[in-house]
Structure formats: C-alpha cells, structure tokens
Amino acid sequence: MTTKPLKQQDWSAQPRRALSAPQLVSQLAQVEGWQLSGDGADLAIQKTFSFVNYYETMAFVNAVALIAHQQDHHPDLKVQYNRCNVRFNTHDVGGVSATDFDCARRVDALLA
Numbered sequence: 842m843t844t845k846p847l848k849q850q851d852w853s854a855q856p857r858r859a860l861s862a863p864q865l866v867s868q869l870a871q872v873e874g875w876q877l878s879g880d881g882a883d884l885a886i887q888k889t890f891s892f893v894n895y896y897e898t899m900a901f902v903n904a905v906a907l908i909a910h911q912q913d914h915h916p917d918l919k920v921q922y923n924r925c926n927v928r929f930n931t932h933d934v935g936g937v938s939a940t941d942f943d944c945a946r947r948v949d950a951l952l953a
C-alpha cells in the first residue's frame with residue numbers, strides 16, 4: 842500500500858497582496874456573517890460559528906484544520922464549549938488578502 846501526503850497549496854508562485862478598503866467592502870458583502878476585526882497589520886476577517894455541544898464544535902475545528910493545512914493558510918481559532926471564532930489574516934502581507942476570503946468561503950461550505 843502506498844501512502845499519499847495531503848496536497849498542500851504552494852504560495853511561493855503566487856504573490857499575495859493586502860486588499861484595499863474598497864476591495865474589502867466589496868468582498869465582505871459577498872460572505873455572510875464575516876466582519877472586520879483589528880487594524881493595521883492585524884486587520885482580519887472573523888466569524889463566530891455556533892454548535893450544540895463541544896463534540897460538534899471540535900468536529901468543526903478539525904475540519905477547519907484540514908482546510909488550513911491544505912490551503913497552507915491558518916486562522917486564529919477561539920474555541921469554546923458551543924462556539925468557535927475563526928479569524929483570518931494574511932501575516933505575509935500584513936493585512937487581509939483574497940486568500941482570507943477564499944478560506945472563509947471554504948469554512949462556510951463545511952456547514953452549507
């Protein structure tokens with residue numbers, strides 16, 4: 842039997858840029874429940890997801906971890922009993938990039 846490593850995004854060939862304020866406004870209008878948080882290089886998008894118990898919250902957290910690994914893009918997670926706050930920022934560019942919105946959509950799709 843052969844084992845396959847999980848496929849991972851390679852960002853080295855795709856330079857990323859921080860989105861401008863108008864781009865942020867337009868992108869935010871296209872993702873439900875995501876809000877801006879922080880400022881400067883710490884500017885991020887965030888959303889809190891609610892669950893019925895700790896088990897379901899952790900199942901979500903593990904699914905987000907798989908997305909984070911595959912996309913090579915890692916959100917800050919605040920985990921509580923029945924909710925999880927997901928916060929994306931692109932530290933490589935010191936702001937919010939298109940990658941953050943792409944990952945936000947992938948996380949939303951887990952619950953669609």
Ligand SMILES: C[C@H](O)[C@H](O)[C@H]1CNC2=NC(N)=NC(=O)C2=N1
Nearest residue numbers: 852913914915916930931932933
């Ligand atoms: C080299 C590596 O791909 C980069 O440092 C990735 C890793 N994960 C990351 N995660 C987040 N949230 N922002 C980044 O800029 C980032 N960069």
